[in-house]
Amino acid sequence: MDKIKGLIFDLDGVIVTTEHNHFIAWQRTANALGIDFQEEHNELLKGVSRADSLKKILDLGSKSISSEEFEALLKSKNDFYVDSIQELNQSDLLPGVLDLLLKAKSKGVQLGIGSSSKNAKFILTLLKIDHLFDVVIDGNGVTDPKPHPEVFLNGANALGLKPSECIVFEDAASGITAAKAGGFHAFAVGNPHIAEMAEKYFNDLTEFSLEAYA
Numbered sequence: 001m002d003k004i005k006g007l008i009f010d011l012d013g014v015i016v017t018t019e020h021n022h023f024i025a026w027q028r029t030a031n032a033l034g035i036d037f038q039e040e041h042n043e044l045l046k047g048v049s050r051a052d053s054l055k056k057i058l059d060l061g062s063k064s065i066s067s068e069e070f071e072a073l074l075k076s077k078n079d080f081y082v083d084s085i086q087e088l089n090q091s092d093l094l095p096g097v098l099d100l101l102l103k104a105k106s107k108g109v110q111l112g113i114g115s116s117s118k119n120a121k122f123i124l125t126l127l128k129i130d131h132l133f134d135v136v137i138d139g140n141g142v143t144d145p146k147p148h149p150e151v152f153l154n155g156a157n158a159l160g161l162k163p164s165e166c167i168v169f170e171d172a173a174s175g176i177t178a179a180k181a182g183g184f185h186a187f188a189v190g191n192p193h194i195a196e197m198a199e200k201y202f203n204d205l206t207e208f209s210l211e212a213y214a
């Protein structure tokens, strides 16, 4: 393995526990359409863009709606979700995150975010960790969402690093697929369902030792 010079983090589910907020907001949307939506269905939506998530929910219920209704549902889901995360703060960071970011900074390892979320910058500001990242690539700057590798390739490019010099931390199948397709080291965190797909698996980031890689 090349010496690791960059760490690229997915946001929802790796840095912070916002996946549950997404789930509650999508469940409300699905139920309004008369579609049953449970945690196991939500697994298919992790790391998936907002529009692709709604398409998957409609497929689940074999429903089709007008483009006006589609746009209105995207907006109401996001309004509900954003309302639900207003109180986010540093105590919501997942275990080991802050220590790892600070250790990487002190060793000169570059830091990036590779998220599908259009709310990523807002969330990083609420968490007061935005200043720690050298680059933030989010759902606003990407043409092809995960499982396409574009989000991570743009991140590595901006850091001036080769994918093989970066570890991507992900909690979603779509994100592990994207990282592997881009030639990154794809490490899974906090989601045992995807452990088998990844190069390494950690229950949380306290189990990851930067010294072993950088």
Ligand code: B16
Residues within 6 Å of the ligand: 010, 011, 012, 013, 019, 022, 045, 046, 047, 048, 049, 050, 053, 078, 114, 115, 116, 117, 118, 119, 120, 139, 172
């Ligand atoms: P938004 P990540 C993803 O973020 C979430 O995992 C996924 O549940 C969400 O639908 C997607 O962002 C879009 O988020 O609606 O805020 O733009 O895990 O890639 O950081």
Ligand code: MG
Residues within 6 Å of the ligand: 010, 011, 012, 013, 014, 046, 047, 170, 171, 172, 175
């Ligand atoms: Mg995620």
